[in-house]
Amino acid sequence: MADQYAQNPVGTAPPTLPSLRWDEPPEGPVLVLLDQTRLPAEEVELVCTDVPALVRAIQTLAVRGAPLLGIAGAYGVALAAVRGYDVDEAVTLLESARPTAVNLGHGVRRAAAGYRTAVDKGADAEQAARAALVAARELHREDAEASARMAEHGLVLLDELLPGGGHRILTHCNTGALVSGGEGTAFAVALKAHRAGRLRRLWVDETRPLLQGARLTAFEAARNGMPYTLLTDNAAGSLFAAGEVDAVLIGADRIAADGSVANKVGSYPLAVLAKYHHVPFVVVAPTTTVDLSTPDGASIEVEQRPGQEVTEVTAPHVAGAGAGAGGLPVAPLGTQAYNPAFDVTPPDLVTAIVTEQGALSPVTGAGIAELCARSRQVTIS
Numbered sequence: 101m102a103d104q105y106a107q108n109p110v111g112t113a114p115p116t117l118p119s120l121r122w123d124e125p126p127e128g129p130v131l132v133l134l135d136q137t138r139l140p141a142e143e144v145e146l147v148c149t150d151v152p153a154l155v156r157a158i159q160t161l162a163v164r165g166a167p168l169l170g171i172a173g174a175y176g177v178a179l180a181a182v183r184g185y186d187v188d189e190a191v192t193l194l195e196s197a198r199p200t201a202v203n204l205g206h207g208v209r210r211a212a213a214g215y216r217t218a219v220d221k222g223a224d225a226e227q228a229a230r231a232a233l234v235a236a237r238e239l240h241r242e243d244a245e246a247s248a249r250m251a252e253h254g255l256v257l258l259d260e261l262l263p264g265g266g267h268r269i270l271t272h273c274n275t276g277a278l279v280s281g282g283e284g285t286a287f288a289v290a291l292k293a294h295r296a297g298r299l300r301r302l303w304v305d306e307t308r309p310l311l312q313g314a315r316l317t318a319f320e321a322a323r324n325g326m327p328y329t330l331l332t333d334n335a336a337g338s339l340f341a342a343g344e345v346d347a348v349l350i351g352a353d354r355i356a357a358d359g360s361v362a363n364k365v366g367s368y369p370l371a372v373l374a375k376y377h378h379v380p381f382v383v384v385a386p387t388t389t390v391d392l393s394t395p396d397g398a399s400i401e402v403e404q405r406p407g408q409e410v411t412e413v414t415a416p417h418v419a420g421a422g423a424g425a426g427g428l429p430v431a432p433l434g435t436q437a438y439n440p441a442f443d444v445t446p447p448d449l450v451t452a453i454v455t456e457q458g459a460l461s462p463v464t465g466a467g468i469a470e471l472c473a474r475s476r477q478v479t480i481s
């Protein structure tokens with residue numbers, strides 16, 4: 101496999117626009133998203149002037165990934181409030197836009213709490229809307245800080261688990277700056293390892309059917325000059341068998357109170373492979389992704405997505421194709437498809453969970469509760 105280790109071209113990719121930004125042009129405040137459905141072909145911004153537009157962007161995955169969904173949800177509440185829409189209705193629409201990533205509801209409720217507290221204290225509509233915006237901005241900033249701390253804790257853990265250095269890391273889906281206020285979760289750890297000269301290879305799962313790995317993680321790895329190689333999801337087994345994977349690093353959409361981890365479909369098979377091959381399987385996620393009110397993995401609602409994502413190839417992300425392109429059938433007309441967006445990995449397959457509060461290993465319900473308690477103390481003080 102010697103050629104797999106050839107260096108990728110470094111620094112050739114253009115700089116990326118922020119994944120999300122609040123703007124206040126003369127026509128009124130807007131939430132501007134980098135449309136992730138169009139990457140890597142083009143960097144196109146999507147301007148949301150109201151909550152239904154943001155809900156569409158969330159459901160089509162123009163904006164996606166657990167931490168960013170939380171931030172987008174919070175700004176969505178602020179957008180509704182600033183533009184004079186019904187905030188309660190906005191909360192309902194946003195919270196239910198996608199079911200699995202707990203951060204979405206967390207972000208929405210946080211901005212709504214800022215708004216309602218201001219109202220309760222006698223603020224007028226404009227002041228209350230500003231309070232929602234302040235809460236969204238705080239969450240955005242905190243997520244960037246959490247991302248930096250996860251990267252630090254994650255690299256310390258990797259170095260402990262793999263004392264030989266020269267880490268070869270397999271990752272799934274996309275967990276970088278595109279989904280975060282900072283540099284991401286699992287990807288941020290790999291990036292820190294790269295900057296420290298300790299990343300030998302980032303193996304990037306393509307992540308069927310929507311190709312978050314091929315389109316987005318490869319894009320971010322290239323931008324950062326990281327040594328990376330793309331593989332089909334099906335090739336992971338033979339990669340492990342060949343002894344080419346030192347650790348798996350993934351993010352999470354919801355971590356239940358017992359330590360079960362919901363993440364992009366395909367994560368659970370990687371955990372099983374990792375266990376069989378005695379390779380550490382590490383989950384990197386902020387404590388905002390932990391949901392103590394969901395007792396176990398079986399209680400996590402897994403989003404089921406349209407079958408067409410499997411039976412057809414849609415290609416707005418192909419250069420020159422443009423938005424709405426695709427719909428090319430790859431299965432006979434009328435084929436039914438099973439298309440869960442996520443799967444759930446039980447805690448006994450997880451070597452460690454890394455949060456901004458530190459690494460937890462082995463993963464236990466008590467340990468999870470302790471991490472969350474520490475996080476709340478930090479937030480309150």
Ligand SMILES: CSC[C@@H](O)[C@@H](O)C(=O)COP(=O)(O)O
Pocket residue numbers: 161164165166167201272273274275276279284285286312350351352353363364365441
């Ligand atoms: C830091 S992001 C962690 C997860 O949100 C990510 O791995 C993932 O599963 C995203 O799924 P997506 O359906 O693209 O929103």
